[in-house]
Amino acid sequence: MSEPNVAIVGAGLSGLAASYFLAQRGLRSVLIEKSNRLGGLIRTEHLEGCILEAGAESYLAAKPAVTELASELGLAGEIAGSNDAARRVFIVRDSKLVPLPRGMIMMVPGDWSPALRSPLFSLRAKLRFVTETRFRPRHRDTDVSVGEFISDHFGRELVDSVTDPLLVGVYGGHSASLSAASVLPRFLGYERAYGSLIRAVRAKEARTRRQVAGEPLFRSFRRGMQTLTDALSQHATVVHGAATRIERSGGKWRVSYGGKALEADHLVLACPAHAASALLGNVSPALASELAAIPYSSAILVTLLYERSKVPHPLDGFGFLVPEAERRTISAATWVNTKYPSRIPGQLAALRAFIVSEKAVELAGAPAQELNRLVHSDFARLMGIEAEPCFSTIHRWPDSMPQYVVGHGERVNKITAALGDLPGLYLTGNAYDGVGMPDCVRLAKETAKDICTSKAS
Numbered sequence: 001m002s003e004p005n006v007a008i009v010g011a012g013l014s015g016l017a018a019s020y021f022l023a024q025r026g027l028r029s030v031l032i033e034k035s036n037r038l039g040g041l042i043r044t045e046h047l048e049g050c051i052l053e054a055g056a057e058s059y060l061a062a063k064p065a066v067t068e069l070a071s072e073l074g075l076a077g078e079i080a081g082s083n084d085a086a087r088r089v090f091i092v093r094d095s096k097l098v099p100l101p102r103g104m105i106m107m108v109p110g111d112w113s114p115a116l117r118s119p120l121f122s123l124r125a126k127l128r129f130v131t132e133t134r135f136r137p138r139h140r141d142t143d144v145s146v147g148e149f150i151s152d153h154f155g156r157e158l159v160d161s162v163t164d165p166l167l168v169g170v171y172g173g174h175s176a177s178l179s180a181a182s183v184l185p186r187f188l189g190y191e192r193a194y195g196s197l198i199r200a201v202r203a204k205e206a207r208t209r210r211q212v213a214g215e216p217l218f219r220s221f222r223r224g225m226q227t228l229t230d231a232l233s234q235h236a237t238v239v240h241g242a243a244t245r246i247e248r249s250g251g252k253w254r255v256s257y258g259g260k261a262l263e264a265d266h267l268v269l270a271c272p273a274h275a276a277s278a279l280l281g282n283v284s285p286a287l288a289s290e291l292a293a294i295p296y297s298s299a300i301l302v303t304l305l306y307e308r309s310k311v312p313h314p315l316d317g318f319g320f321l322v323p324e325a326e327r328r329t330i331s332a333a334t335w336v337n338t339k340y341p342s343r344i345p346g347q348l349a350a351l352r353a354f355i356v357s358e359k360a361v362e363l364a365g366a367p368a369q370e371l372n373r374l375v376h377s378d379f380a381r382l383m384g385i386e387a388e389p390c391f392s393t394i395h396r397w398p399d400s401m402p403q404y405v406v407g408h409g410e411r412v413n414k415i416t417a418a419l420g421d422l423p424g425l426y427l428t429g430n431a432y433d434g435v436g437m438p439d440c441v442r443l444a445k446e447t448a449k450d451i452c453t454s455k456a457s
Contacts, residue, residue, distance in 0.1 A: 012040020
């Protein structure tokens with residue numbers, strides 16, 4: 001194999017996208033992947049006539065990077081929107097599924113009437129909504145937790161009942177530790193400009209919601225999310241083996257993997273921050289230390305398939321979130337039939353459950369039968385399902401979800417500064433500036449651009 005311009009460690013979405021964007025700019029790259037498959041956390045299974053996701057099932061339509069990349073790859077016709085005519089999310093309260101009021105922008109009520117009528121909120125919480133509209137603009141000098149930020153505006157009840165469940169579904173973490181500046185930068189900007197988040201949401205987002213009416217909130221691919229990574233894989237050169245050491249020598253980067261070695265002018269680490277840290281210990285202890293300080297959460301995804309006729313719940317929404325006080329095993333569930341009806345045959349119901357954070361660690365080694373039993377028990381309690389599932393899938397993702405804890409932005413700045421002393425080395429992935437698929441694609445594209453700019457200079 002001739003020497004590539006760029007070596008990339010990690011062939012998940014970030015690495016594959018970086019390789020593609022580099023090729024579009026005329027640079028050849030080689031991906032080093034320890035697994036025998038490509039795509040990382042993106043994996044689609046076709047079982048029992050169903051299209052089931054082992055990882056991400058969709059991406060936010062409002063962020064254009066994935067849609068634009070799919071179009072470049074000739075996949076525009078494969079993109080499918082979520083069934084937003086039925087879009088509704090439930091929150092568990094007193095072991096019952098209570099709908100999140102319509103018009104909520106995450107945890108902020110964008111419409112008065114549904115929020116004030118909702119049984120999800122106490123009278124005290126509703127009064128906090130009213131008083132919050134009188135908040136004056138505020139600039140915070142230091143980073144605070146999401147929990148503190150939302151509690152300042154709406155009180156602890158909203159943090160516990162809505163904010164925490166929402167963030168567990170995205171980060172697998174807790175609002176008490178997650179950074180408001182890194183997780184909710186838009187809302188911090190609203191606080192600086194308006195004071196009141198409610199007034200800001202109505203002023204800034206109501207118009208946007210009207211403009212995009214009819215557009216889906218989420219997008220995916222008709223034959224599953226792996227459609228995207230499979231297409232990217234067709235453009236990639238890959239060698240398999242675990243990267244064990246990297247060195248800087250003679251103006252080049254050398255990567256040892258699987259008993260072999262590869263040299264390149266540029267090196268992209270598109271692997272988790274803790275994996276990048278392990279590789280960089282001999283190159284830059286300071287950078288390795290900052291990377292190691294980015295915590296990760298684990299997840300287990302369990303999908304149970306039932307005969308639809310034996311599921312008494314109407315499945316009249318996208319699924320539900322479980323606050324910590326109500327949680328036994330699962331923290332959230334998606335009703336795949338409703339969100340993406342074409343993925344599941346009409347005679348079946350597919351319920352996708354998320355086990356995250358400490359519970360995922362606790363159950364990391366649990367046998368499949370025990371996981372199925374625990375998840376089914378939650379569905380029986382919350383949805384009245386008595387029949388046993390007829391099929392299931394289980395996927396365990398240890399240390400897979402980066403946590404943007406308080407001070408994350410400052411840490412990323414230190415990482416960026418340390419990279420300045422290591423010419424030709426780049427980091428990309430979901431550990432730095434966005435955890436979703438569009439963020440990964442956007443950052444991969446920026447990395448490819450930075451490499452080309454550096455090469456030109």
